[in-house]
Amino acid sequence: HWPETMLTYLPEDRILFTCDFLGSHLATSELYSTGRPGEREAAKRYFAEIMMPFSNLIVKNLDKLDGLQIEMVAPSHGPVVSNPSYIIDCYREWSAGPMRNKVCLPFVSMHGSTRVMVDALVAALVSRGVAVERFELTASDLGHIAMSLVDAATVVIGAPTVLGGAHPAAAHIALLANALRPRTKFVSVLCSYSWGGRAVEQISGLIGNLRAEALEPVVCKGLPRSQDLQAIERLADQIAQKHRELGLM
Ligand SMILES: Cc1cc2nc3c(=O)[nH]c(=O)nc-3n(C[C@H](O)[C@H](O)[C@H](O)COP(=O)(O)O)c2cc1C
Structure with missing residues (x-):
């Protein structure tokens, strides 16, 4: 085009x-x-x-x-x-135009662990005054996610580990975001695993076109425990702080 x-x-x-x-x-x-x-x-x-x-x-x-x-x-x-x-x-x-005080949060979750992380992040962001657009990837219209990417200052991808890498639906949205080249300022990943893998590295490798600052990902074994939920609170703090520094809130 x-x-x-x-x-x-x-x-x-x-x-x-x-x-x-x-x-x-x-x-x-x-x-x-x-x-x-x-x-x-x-x-x-x-x-x-x-x-x-x-x-x-x-x-x-x-x-x-x-x-x-x-x-x-x-x-x-x-x-x-x-x-x-x-x-x-x-x-x-x-x-x-200016990016918005908003997080685009596409995710997939097989057994619900990543979903718990996502919901904890949504609650933490909303309580800090950051808007969130949450997309369950198995039931979302990709066009809606693309629209969210137009002006969301931050993108967080929820990607559980499958066969040593990211769940294919999460890898797919990372690939798509990379092709669409949104003006995203900050990115991060929420990842659950059982024994090990390179899901976060894989997602990071797929979004090289995004000139975004990478924020510390939150990675947990199975369901998030209290230290993981604390890490999610810290991620929300960081996102709110970054948005404040950009004058978005
Ligand atoms: C098909 C399949 C493949 C998986 N492969 C891996 C793997 O390579 N490494 C790993 O640590 N966990 C693997 N797991 C376990 C999941 O990553 C783990 O259960 C995780 O907590 C799932 O998160 P979710 O509940 O958000 O889907 C696999 C699970 C499934 C169903």
Whole structure:
């Protein structure tokens, strides 16, 4: 989708034909956007799934639209937008706006141990004023996780150990996040195991594109015990502190 996405401006009618840019995967019988609920979400989802890896280029290229008088944005799919500044401002926000005081927390858990760790982290973060979007990977829409990655300052992946590495569903989301290149600032991992493995190292190796600071992972044998729950409290402290330092809360 980049660099072959080309924008064409029709000065006579002040229409910007944007190809894939500023569009959405919204199939509707109505040609024009009408501010229906769901239109913004569809546009954000499209940005997250398709355009997010190109955020740096998007910021630079949005400036080229500044001199144009645009009355309509006509993308190649999704409704025609008759309020162009709205969608252009959304793109500025999604590609370069401040990250939010939010943790994106995708996880999988076979026997419930990682789930207990995840729920403890959710409670600890919420009590410190940090928002959390928690995704059970076996039942989540990947598009929702991609949308969460657009502006979550922190990502924590819950990954139990399977056959010496991370559970495949956790490895999958790490791989996907790596491809989407979100502007995540901090990452960490919650991991449960029985006898040993390299789940944390594997997840860390899969997210090399994220220019995020790695926070101390929490790794525990089976169900978390009191020292593990304390480590989770410390992780929540650290996340809240980091978000505070960035002025997000
Ligand atoms: C198919 C399978 C493979 C596993 N492989 C490993 C392994 O290689 N190393 C290990 O330490 N534990 C392994 N375990 C044990 C789990 O990592 C352990 O029970 C962990 O607490 C599960 O966390 P969960 O309840 O969040 O799924 C395996 C469990 C299953 C079901």
